[in-house]
Structures are given as C-alpha cells and as structure tokens.
Amino acid sequence: MSINLLKGCRTGHLPMAKVAVRFICQVCGTSHNRWNGKCEGCGEWNTLVEEVVEKHRALVASASAPIPSLYTIDDPTLVDLTKVRYSTSFGEFNRVCGGGIVPGSVILVGGDPGIGKSTLLLQIACDVSGHTPCLYLSGEESVQQLQMRAKRVGVKAEHLQIGSCTSLEEIQNLLARHKNTKLLVVDSIQTISSDALEAAAGSVSQVRACSQSLIHLAKKQGISVILVGHVTKEGTIAGPRVLEHMVDTVLYFEGERHYDFRILRAVKNRFGATNEIGLFAMEQHGLAEVTNPSALFLSDRAQGISGTAVFAGIEGTRPVLCEIQALVSKSYLGMPRRTTVGWDSARLAMILAVLESRAGFTFGSMDVYLNVVGGLKINEPAADLAVAAALISAIINKPINPSYVFFGEIGLGGEVRPVHQTEARLKEAEKLGFLKALCAQKKGVETSLPIARLELLKDLSRQLA
Ligand SMILES: Nc1ncnc2c1ncn2[C@@H]1O[C@H](COP(=O)(O)OP(=O)(O)OP(=O)(O)O)[C@@H](O)[C@H]1O
Ligand SMILES: [Mg+2]
Ligand SMILES: [Zn+2]
Numbered sequence: 185m186s187i188n189l190l191k192g193c194r195t196g197h198l199p200m201a202k203v204a205v206r207f208i209c210q211v212c213g214t215s216h217n218r219w220n221g222k223c224e225g226c227g228e229w230n231t232l233v234e235e236v237v238e239k240h241r242a243l244v245a246s247a248s249a250p251i252p253s254l255y256t257i258d259d260p261t262l263v264d265l266t267k268v269r270y271s272t273s274f275g276e277f278n279r280v281c282g283g284g285i286v287p288g289s290v291i292l293v294g295g296d297p298g299i300g301k302s303t304l305l306l307q308i309a310c311d312v313s314g315h316t317p318c319l320y321l322s323g324e325e326s327v328q329q330l331q332m333r334a335k336r337v338g339v340k341a342e343h344l345q346i347g348s349c350t351s352l353e354e355i356q357n358l359l360a361r362h363k364n365t366k367l368l369v370v371d372s373i374q375t376i377s378s379d380a381l382e383a384a385a386g387s388v389s390q391v392r393a394c395s396q397s398l399i400h401l402a403k404k405q406g407i408s409v410i411l412v413g414h415v416t417k418e419g420t421i422a423g424p425r426v427l428e429h430m431v432d433t434v435l436y437f438e439g440e441r442h443y444d445f446r447i448l449r450a451v452k453n454r455f456g457a458t459n460e461i462g463l464f465a466m467e468q469h470g471l472a473e474v475t476n477p478s479a480l481f482l483s484d485r486a487q488g489i490s491g492t493a494v495f496a497g498i499e500g501t502r503p504v505l506c507e508i509q510a511l512v513s514k515s516y517l518g519m520p521r522r523t524t525v526g527w528d529s530a531r532l533a534m535i536l537a538v539l540e541s542r543a544g545f546t547f548g549s550m551d552v553y554l555n556v557v558g559g560l561k562i563n564e565p566a567a568d569l570a571v572a573a574a575l576i577s578a579i580i581n582k583p584i585n586p587s588y589v590f591f592g593e594i595g596l597g598g599e600v601r602p603v604h605q606t607e608a609r610l611k612e613a614e615k616l617g618f619l620k621a622l623c624a625q626k627k628g629v630e631t632s633l634p635i636a637r638l639e640l641l642k643d644l645s646r647q648l649a
Contacts, residue, residue, distance in 0.1 A: 205234060205235070205236055206236075206389075207219050207232040207233065208232065208235045208388050208389050209223040209225055209226060209231045210231045210233055210388055211226050211231045212225040212226035212228070213388045213389075213392060214226065216232060219232055219234070220232055233387065235382070235383035235388075235389045236382030236383060269281070269283050269285055269286050270284055270312050270315075270316050270366070270408065271284035271285075272284070272308050272311045274307070274308065274311065274473050275473060275475065276463055276473040276475070277462055277473075279500075279501075279502075280435060280448050280450045280462040281433060281435075281450070281455070282433075282450075282455045282456015282457065282460075285367065285408045285410075286408065286432070286455045287406050287407075287408055288402055288403055288405075288407065289408050289409075289432040289433060289454070289455060290398070290402050290409045290410075290430075290431040290432050291409070291410045291431065291432065291434075291435060292373075292427065292428065292433065293411070293412050293413065293435045293436075294413040294415045294434070294436050294437070295412075295415060295436060295438065296438070299437050299439055300446055300466055300471060302322070302324070302333070302371050302412070303333065303337060303470050303471055304446075304448070304464070305320070305369050305371060305410060305412065306320065306330070306333060306339065306470075307470055308410075309344055309367065309369050310334065310339035310340060310344050311339070313341070313367075314340065314343060317345070317364045317365050318365065318367040318369070319345045319346075319358065319365045319367070319369070320344055320345065320346045320369045320371070321346070321347050321348070321349050321355060321358070321369065321370050321371070322346070322348050322349075322371045323350040323371065323372065323385075324371060324372060325348065325371075327347065330346050330348070336469070336470070337469055337470035338469050345362065345365075350376055350377060351376070351378070351379065352376055352377065352378040352397055352398075353378065355368075355370070355376070355398070356401070359407070365407055366406075366407060366408065367407070367408045367409075367410070368398075368407055368408070368409045368410070369409075369410045370398065370409065370410070370412065371412040372411070372412035372413060372414055373391055373394060373395055373411045373412065374386040374391060374413065377390045378390065378393050378394055378397065380393070381393055391427060392426065395411060396430065398411065399431065411431070413427065415436075428452060431452075432455065433452060433455065433456075434451045434452040434453075435448055435451070436448070436449045437449075439466070439559065440559035443559050444465050444466050444467070445463060445464065445465045445466070445474060445480060445559075446463070446465070446466055446471065447461050447462070447463060447464075447560075448463075449461050449462075457500055457501055459499065459500050460500030460501060460502075461499045461500055461504075463477045463480070477499075478504055478505035478506070478612060478616055481504065481505060481506040481507065481557065481560060482505055482506070482507060482616065485507055485557075485586070487583075487586060488583050489583055490577045490578055490580075490582055490583045491509055491511055491512070491574050491575075491577050491578030492507055492508065492509045492510075492557075492574055492577070492584065493507070493508050493570045493573040493574040493577065493584055494506070494507055494508075494570065494586075494589045494590065494613075494618070495562070495566075495567045495569075495570035495571075495589070496589045496610070496612060496613050496621070497564055497566060497567060497591070498566070498604070498605050503605070503608045503609050504560075504612075505589065505612060505613060505616060506556060506557060506560050506562070507556075507558070508527075508554070508555070508557070508567065508570045508571055508574045509554070509555045509556075509557060510552065510553065510554050510555075510574035510575045510577070510578040511552070511553040511555075511578060512553075512578040512579050513551050513553075514549065514550060514551070515549055515550055517551070520547075520549060520550055520551050521551040521552070521553075522536075522552050524553075524554045524555075525554070525556060526556030526559065526560055526561045527556055527561075527562055527567065528563065531565070531568070531571075532552070532554055532571065534596070535568055535572055535575065535594060536552065536575070538595075538596060538598055538641060539575060539641065542597065542598025542642070543576075543641045545575070545576060545579055545645070547579065552575070554571065564603075565593040565603070566591045566593055566604075567591070568592065568593050569590045569591055569593070569594060569600060569622065569623065569624075569644065570590035570591065572594060573590050573644060576644065576645055580648070580649065582648065582649075584648060587617070587619035588619075588620050588622055589618040590622045590623065591603060591606075591609055591623050592622075592623045592624040592638065593624075598640055598641040599639065599641075600623075600639060600640065602625060602626035606626050607629055607630070607631065609621075610623075610629070610631040611631070611633075614631070614632065614633040618633065619634065620636060621633050621634070622635075622644065622647060623635060623637065624637065624639070625637045625639060
C-alpha cells in the first residue's frame, strides 16, 4: 500500500487586496463597523471579534460573456450532471448523496469530534480514487498520520493523492498542478486560512472566504469538493450559518459515543432527498456499512418487558424499524418529569394529553420517560401510535406481544390517521418476521401481513389490554 505524496507546494501570488478592520460576530457572521457588546444580527453577547478583512474588489462586467438561456432542448452539450455521479462502493454513502457524488458539487460533512469523519472520507476518497483522480488534503493531520490511518483501515490507496496543508492558496496551487483532479477532500474547513485575510484560521471571515473560494473553484472547474466542518457544542456546524446555504449538500455524521454505529444524515441536498440516512458501524478496520438497519436496531430487544413497542418508520426513502421504550413511575416532584431521548418532548406532551382525555389513562402524578433505542432520532408523526402503545403498556404494566408492529399519527380527537408509505412499512415488518401490524385504515393497501386497523386510540388500548 502506498499513498502518493504531494511535495513542495508553493504559495501563489495573489493580487493585493484592500484591507479593512471589521468586527465580526463569531456566531452569525454579521459584520459591524465598531465593537459592540451585543451583536445586532443575532442578539448574542460578547461574540464580536476584530478581524482584518479583504475589501471586495469592484465587479467588472465581462463584455464578452454571453448570457445563455436556461434550457435548449436540442443542445447536445448539455449533460445532466446528476446522471454522471461518482459512485463509491459504499451504497449507504451513495444513497445519502442522492445516488453518488455529483461532479462540481460541494458537500459539507459535519460531526462531533472523534465521530469518524476523517475515517469515512479517507475510505471514500480511496474508493473513488480507484476510477477518478482524487486529492485528500488535511489541515489537522500530518501525512504520516494519514498514512497510519490508511494502513490501519486497510484501504487501497495507491491512486489517492494526499497532502497536509492549511492554506487556501496552497490548495489552489495544488489544484492548478493536478489539473485532472475530480474530487477534492478538505479536512477541515476550519483549519484552512487565506493569506489575503488577517483573521485567524477558523474565524467566521476565514471560514466564509475559504469556502466561498473553494465553492467557486468547484463550480468553475467541475471539481467535486467535500469539506469537513467542525460542529459547535450546540450541534451546528461551526462558523457562519451561511456556510450551509452556500454548499449543495450538508451531511451530518452522528452517533452515540457508546454505540458502534454511526448515522450519516442528509439535512440538505440539492441533488437528492433530504432526511436520507446511511448507516455505518465503526469497527477496528474503519467504517463498515450496515445494510439492514432494522435488524441492527431490533437486535437486542428485551422480551417480556412492559413499555416497549416496535415502530415501523421511514428514514428518508427507506423503512427502518426501531424500538420505543416508555417508563412510567410515581412522581415525587411537584411537577412530574417528562424526559425524552430521540423524540420531541412537545409531541410526548400532546400524546399524554390525548391518552388522558380520549382514552382515560392518567399520567398526572407520574414521571414519564421515553427513549428511542439505539440512539436513533425520530421526527415522524407516524411514530405517535408506537409511542402511545409503549405508554399504555407501561402504565397498565403489561408487555406488548413482541410480534406486533405499530405506526400511525394520532390527532387531538384521539383518531388514528394513516401515514405515507404504508406499504413499504408493512413489507419491511413482514420481512423481519413480525406477525401483525397495528395501524390506521388506508384504502388500497395490498399486503400479506395481518393488520389490525385502528380508527381511535380506544381501539389501541383494547388491542393491548
Ligand atoms: N486503533 C483503532 N482501533 C479502532 N478504532 C479506532 C482506532 N483508532 C481510531 N479509532 C476510531 O476512530 C475514531 C476517530 O475517527 P476520526 O479520526 O475519523 O474522527 P474525526 O471525526 O475525524 O475526528 P476529529 O474531529 O478529531 O477530526 C475514534 O473515535 C475511534 O472510534
Ligand atoms: Mg478528523
Ligand atoms: Zn451575531
């Protein structure tokens, strides 16, 4: 195994730019003329930092460039870039991107420290480099460290060009010298700085300027760029929020520290469905894809315990079954506790209220805990019915038949509403050996899985009693 090293990157000559001192909010990126305790853009306190920024050069209209029309039916040069995507051997990654990496697109990958961003991108870059010229640049690790990781992960890296650099100008130079590069990975955007700005690397103006310049480069030369972005403790990508608007695709790499599996989630995609997830497991030899998520999430299911229900959900375009657990215990607090993990707490409050008013269950003096097993986060209202089932099972202290699966939205009137992709959910449940689905009435659904059709929440409590 060997990795091609890039040697002697020179810093290029940039035209001198006018500079000015501005005060930039490190949270929202708003620029102020003078220092202020409070940012006028986002209202945060003590976030303004003095930065020397480049003044915009005057735009000179190019007289020679004609303005093309949007679309000409018989234009033979018009290539649908979404049809010539670079695909990797990671089906999970391809799907999250909408079917592979679109040439000239910019992908931002965010994630907590140590979650495996560099590992994932190194594996992907090695993979793509088998058929497409790739350049992997790290501002965080030395070349030797990259080589060590590649060796540990055991990737085929003969064709991957790697380098360690922290300067935008150096990246531009490298790309000028490696004209055939089609995929550029920059790990991470917060470590890259431009000589034209005096602000420190990682500051809002550097992050914005460097990403702008890389995006421009991607669009102009048709190079796909993958940027790694650090996340703040609030869980958003560090730097200006505009960064997410500027790029084509935003992926978050998430996972619980205590579990091996990682979720790659598309939160924005100009070339594919959002909310698509890809599943990986962090193993000794790097990341391996998990192609059967439902089996993973249901693998350690406890038997014979009250308060757990299986939800047939849809993540992006794919059905994913997972377990929802509820615990109800007598409260010793003036205001009983309502704790949720992986589910919206306002939604829990609503379901508790509906269970109380429409189905006669009282949770008033009880602490209620709700947990989506495996660290998955669910935001589909279709999980209402599974949540209600887990809560009912917990409060009557009677386990639910382990071969039941639930999905359906609950209305304030206590009615159970049908949800989209009913057939896909039923098919997945059947594939995993479930024997009965409890869901809403939906016309025209064909399935061989027995269904208990529910109209009202009361029907559910009758099924579980
Ligand atoms: N020798 C090893 N054996 C098994 N797993 C390892 C080993 N070394 C590292 N790892 C795994 O790789 C993870 C770090 O991956 P990686 O460096 O790709 O993360 P990252 O998201 O790029 O982190 P950072 O934010 O620091 O750049 C560790 O958390 C660990 O789980
Ligand atoms: Mg890293
Ligand atoms: Zn601000």
